[in-house]
Amino acid sequence: MDSEMEDGRPMKRMAIIPRYVDKHHFEECVGETINRCQELIDAYVTAHPDMFNNQTSLMMDIRKIREVTDASYYKVVIRTNLEGTQSYGIFDDGVIYYPWPWTVGGADQSIGPWDCEMNGVYMTPAECCAMIQDDVGIADDKGEYLACFVEEPVGGPTNPERDDRAIVVTNRGGTVVRPPVAH
Numbered sequence: 001m002d003s004e005m006e007d008g009r010p011m012k013r014m015a016i017i018p019r020y021v022d023k024h025h026f027e028e029c030v031g032e033t034i035n036r037c038q039e040l041i042d043a044y045v046t047a048h049p050d051m052f053n054n055q056t057s058l059m060m061d062i063r064k065i066r067e068v069t070d071a072s073y074y075k076v077v078i079r080t081n082l083e084g085t086q087s088y089g090i091f092d093d094g095v096i097y098y099p100w101p102w103t104v105g106g107a108d109q110s111i112g113p114w115d116c117e118m119n120g121v122y123m124t125p126a127e128c129c130a131m132i133q134d135d136v137g138i139a140d141d142k143g144e145y146l147a148c149f150v151e152e153p154v155g156g157p158t159n160p161e162r163d164d165r166a167i168v169v170t171n172r173g174g175t176v177v178r179p180p181v182a183h
Contacts, residue, residue, distance in 0.1 A: 034174050062168050073144075078125050114128070
């Protein structure tokens with residue numbers, strides 16, 4: 001369900017915008033271990049070889065979901081368009097979010113979101129990052145300054161699609177937290 005933000009634009013949840021609708025999602029893996037998920041994927045691929053270029057299994061590209069305890073907690077992710085030239089954000093609206101509080105002097109501060117789209121023109125990742133860093137120009141209690149990580153969606157020049165893998169997102173315990181996607 002959407003709710004209104006201060007600027008009148010609807011606040012969206014990631015589940016609302018379907019990603020990679022033309023690719024197979026292995027919903028049955030959510031909540032399972034990596035090993036069990038591999039079994040489920042292999043069984044499906046073996047039963048539907050025509051959907052997977054006659055393969056009998058897919059390599060699992062395992063990616064751990066970001067957590068505030070990660071060493072890279074201080075990086076804000078700037079999701080780009082397919083070409084990697086414009087800051088689209090996770091909802092393709094130019095808005096960039098940082099998921100955790102920024103702790104300064106023992107006090108948690110809410111930072112962001114940042115709008116990297118103006119009048120239908122999306123900022124480059126460098127422009128967007130500079131704006132974000134100008135907004136949060138103070139180090140946190142661990143001595144880190146906010147940094148940017150530019151992420152291109154699957155299919156872009158630095159993140160090409162592959163027909164031999166399923167991207168699997170897990171938590172730190174190795175449990176699958178999102179449906180793996182074959183791409």
